[in-house]
Amino acid sequence: MPFDLNDFQGVNAGVVLELYDRYRADPASVDEATRALFRHWTPPADTPPAGAPTVRPDLIDLIVGAANLAQSIRLYGHLAAQIDPLGARRLGDPALLPETHGVTVDDLKALPATLVKGPVTAGARTMWDVIERLRHIYCSTTGYDIAHIFVPEERDWLNEAIETGRYRAPRDPIDPSALLDRLTDVEAFERFLHRTFPGKTRFSIEGLDMLVPVLDELIWDAAESGIRQAFIAMAHRGRLNVMAHVLGKPYEQILAEFKDPVRGGLDDDEGLQWSGDVKYHLGASRAVNGGEEVKMLVSMPPNPSHLEAINPVLEGMARAAGSDVSKRGAPVFNPDAVLPILIHGDASFPGQGIVVETLNMHRLPGYTTGGTVHIIANNQIGFTTNPQDAASTLYASGPARGFKIPIFHVNADDPEACVAVVRLAYAYRMKFHRDVLIDVVGYRRYGHNEGDEPAFTQPVISRKIAEHPTVREMWARTLETRGLLSKEQAQSLLNLRLDRLQRIYDALDPEKSLVEELPEIAAPGTAEHTRTAVPADRLGALNASLLVVPDGFAINRKLERGRERRRQAFASLTERTVDWAMAEELALASILEDGTPVRFTGEDVERGTFSHRHAVFYDANTGARYSPLQSIPQARVAFEIHNSPLTENATIGFEYGYDIQAPDRLVVWEAQYGDFINGAQMMLDEFVLSARAKWGQEPGLVLLLPHGYEGQGPDHASARPERFLQLAADTNVRVVNCTSAAQYFHVLRRQAALLVKDPLPLVVLTPKSLLRHPFVASAPADLAEGQWMKVIDDEEALRRADDVRRLVFATGKVSVDLLTSAHRHASPAVAITRVEQLYPLPINEMLQSLESYPRLEEVLWVQEEPENMGAWEFVRPLIEDLVGPRRLAVLARPRSSSPAEGSAARHARNQEQLLARAFELRSDAGAGIGAENRQV
16 A cells, blocks of 8 residues: 655654664564555655664654553553542552653653544643643543453543543533532431431431432433433432432431331231331332423332342343333343443442342343443441452452443542543443443441441541531532632521421421331232133144244254144143143243233243253254244233343342333243252342332242252252241242142243232242153143142042041142152052142141041141251141141151252152151051151
């Protein structure tokens, strides 16, 4: 390509000639691109001969050093930025010093500004001008931490946006008086609470007051750009202030909650409990209006003391709000419809694993929400723990670097810098639909809560904070120096706010409660009358549609045999041809046909852990993806299915959030093995099973948890039903352990039907080895004409009811083992009743089963789990009165700290002993199973 030396002047021309001189002496001494350039270039006639000096020998080193210094400031300037309001000196970095790169100030003043590219060079004459501008941008009260951004488009956009300063000096300039007003609102609120309720916990925002204007700016920008719904999640610090000023929660209501009145009506006639929660855990919502029209809804969900646990919940809410599920096929997610905002603590962000689990979701197809704006409310201390004891990273934001998220550190005492950073962060999010993080660095004026004394553990910093002016005071002084107001005006603004709060407080009527109304919680009973059967002709048509694949689509040969069996499944309505997976798919297909959208996620759910589901096929030749449930013509709404990342805590939190945001959609999550639910205990305790009592939320989330003792060891046996049952109260969950495909079909359809009328989480203890067991298979008629049965009686034993002396209650796999045991036919005195629903425990149905056997002497609860696990300790007090004068005993593995044996051989031996003893009756019928031999 032709090359014109006239394009270069001065030093730059000398650099080209020096490189050309190297090339002529040794072509390998320059890179391939430069060699290609010089091959077709004829230098001017006056070019010096090879070997002749063209520039000073050290000039290239100076040029390279100057360019490297400029780039180092761009990459590492944040290390010297003054982001701490308390003035702690930054360590800086040698790379920010000229001498590190072999240049001096005089050298920089002698070199032209054109050595580097970018907006920062506009109007600059020398490299010294450029370096000074870069230091002003990158080493001031904002630190741009973006060296880890490797996508060229993102990196170039960020550099250009930062160096043009268009977000520091935007078309819509910051209103300094309005900003002072807002800071006055924030400070007055905290001062009033501190004065009026001394010692009461409020988790003050003081020291991070700019968090409220930051959120104001973010929400307004979102509303202006067409976002329809914004979600804010945060822990305790500053939550009351944010609810008052960003979410619009009335002062009257907050002050009434501080008075903490006793609420009436805690127990309703049905025994449902409403516990409520402390004021700094509660949620709020607000409509942002544009004229007479609502432009955007802003919501803050309630959050427990598990600080960062709300993160995936909020992401799930945003995913649901932004997903259009109104048409057949996969949902359509619109990232421009929603904005998730997560406010983190500086100690919890690097400290709690749920943070990283949630960050990992932000680019996953099934979980992306179009970019989250993360804000670290950084008061530079935990409860009493200093940063060096809380994080192994330089910044609290360290974990975000691994996910290539841009990080902006900003001094919370510089209001203009904070607003500029918000505008930059929001613009990046809308441009790239990626996560972005703002680290607002402030301090904490008081202790962790208002009853603490911070000087016990941080005496020096506490004295410094006590002497440090508030950001409102500092901003007022700035406006004074700009001639925009007087000192008296600033104080008057504060006094007016304090006086208003006092008037509101004085006007509170002690006879009138302003606290939140108790939520209306559906009374139980609706489930009893829910029809779930689907006519056989409709089921047959759905089955046929599910077997269709696109023309030319190559199914794996190993799957064809099972598909062929399904083609013949409806040849007879009475033969047991419907296995577990087929029942599930028919249930989901019929639910879609009814108009209820479905989201199905979990660990390996597309295929199923036990290769039983195959809800997604992959072309054997091309790898193309096809999901029958997204393609059947009968579906009226969307079906979504995704393999989830290997984390239970965040994914269940996400699905919970999706579920409460879209309660009319069936949301299902499946574990690879049921005991993996251990990893989500926090989500179960704090959200799924208690949110109904604490916050009035009514989730309908379905959890599918493979459960059953099959010799695979302690970690692949138990879904820990005892934990769910321990937390079962006030009709807060349904726990089932089905033993037939039809039962599974009906319980899924029942759940979909109850989503709006009577929502409860549904825990299904699903089978493993039973997935293909002939006993579990059902006839099409069972789906077409049957219904969900909480208890299934022993039909064979009922025919000889007068002979039955022992009634065995069992649930799930062990009941199938009992019913198919070789001992069964030799023991006519034993009847086996399957308890399909563990909570709410079907007492009436169990009583009917008992009364079916007039000569019954003994009731035995049989379970595979150790006696201290499983359902026994939950069931026992509920059925003791039911049993009456009959003996009640349990047959189980011995009490144990581990769920199961680690040896398959020991498992088989113990299981056989358990089954045998269930049928053993002593010749002395009155003896029964005593305490000495009730365990295996």
